[in-house]
Amino acid sequence: MAVRAGLTTAKVVDAALELVDEQGVEALTLAAVAARTGVATPSLYKHVASLGDLRGQVGLRVMQDMTARLTETVVGRSGDDAVSALMHAYRAYVQEHPKRYAAAPMDPLHDELQRAAGLKFMELVLATLRSYGLEGSDAIHATRRLRVIVHGFASIESSGGFGLPEGLDDTYAQLVRMYLDDLRGQS
Amino acid sequence: MAVRAGLTTAKVVDAALELVDEQGVEALTLAAVAARTGVATPSLYKHVASLGDLRGQVGLRVMQDMTARLTETVVGRSGDDAVSALMHAYRAYVQEHPKRYAAAPMDPLHDELQRAAGLKFMELVLATLRSYGLEGSDAIHATRRLRVIVHGFASIESSGGFGLPEGLDDTYAQLVRMYLDDLRGQS
DNA sequence: GCCCAAAAGCTAACTTCATTAGCCTACGAC
DNA sequence: GTCGTAGGCTAATGAAGTTAGCTTTTGGGC
Structure with missing residues (x-):
């Protein structure tokens, strides 16, 4: 046939x-x-292998795609410029693919398939924060704070969770500034 | 029978x-x-009416339960004390019922059934911020920033998204402090 | 060019769910 | 007591995931 x-x-x-x-x-x-x-x-x-497996692979793909995109964004930048660019690029990616974001794994490190990609992403953030000279657990905390902000905002925005879309750019800009002020303040 | x-x-x-x-x-x-x-x-x-309806009602229940709990926490407090208590109580609730949090609606205002509860929650946050004297859109932005932080942290923590549970109390304390510093800074 | 093993499809069958239709009866108001 | 209705039930349908087992394409080795 x-x-x-x-x-x-x-x-x-x-x-x-x-x-x-x-x-x-x-x-x-x-x-x-x-x-x-x-x-x-x-x-x-x-x-x-199964629907669950497919979901995992889709999640992996999204994470890899985001990491690639954010890496491009960040190379050649440092300090506040790099951090700001990273955060804005994260939001921009999710705005371009809102439905997709819900498929991204929230705990990639606990999945055999996704672990490597999750670590890569984490290392990208750590590298972006490198110029702040954070040591040990300070770097971990700073990475987590950044993740909380970008994920928190992106997950709410992508699911239409903000009552009105009005002024969201301002809200995000404030969050980025807040994070940067905080980073400087404790460095 | x-x-x-x-x-x-x-x-x-x-x-x-x-x-x-x-x-x-x-x-x-x-x-x-x-x-x-x-x-x-x-x-x-x-x-x-359907499984979807039941999901909606469960989400509503969670939101009402959280609002009640947070309201109790916040009454009689004001300023940084109130905000800090609110944020910590939010996290504590989610820690006590981790699975449940995934059932909470992210966009309650767009659901006929959940809208009233969503507004009530929003008003609780606005009331908690009252003593900072924020006007108009400043109050909205401050509410959103708070939501981004508490939801971002809670959703990641409740789904086991932080690689290691180690030091999470510190990370959260830093987030609360960051938010408060920011609130003061721009008031 | 031919052969064959493995890879890639397919159909049939089963299971679990949601949902609808239509029936039966417990039970509270009078 | 009776009677209408609300609350339950069984039967049936359809979507979806999954498994088993069959067929056939296809590419590599001769």
């Missing part, structure tokens, strides 16, 4: 990510991915 | 919340709630 679909795990994840971007995480179903890739549902099991 | 189960919408939501606390939001299924309340699955439709 005809030719095979020629799927690979990567192509399945591609299709899943498109689906998530278009219809949200709840719409990520093996049946929908199968339809989109032109294959019967059970065939997907040749490329993916 | 025997006596009726005597269910009410409230009892169904009670059971659903127990289920969520024990096994997480993903485990919230009509079949499980029916089993727990000793009734056949379709009988639940006499008290709840």
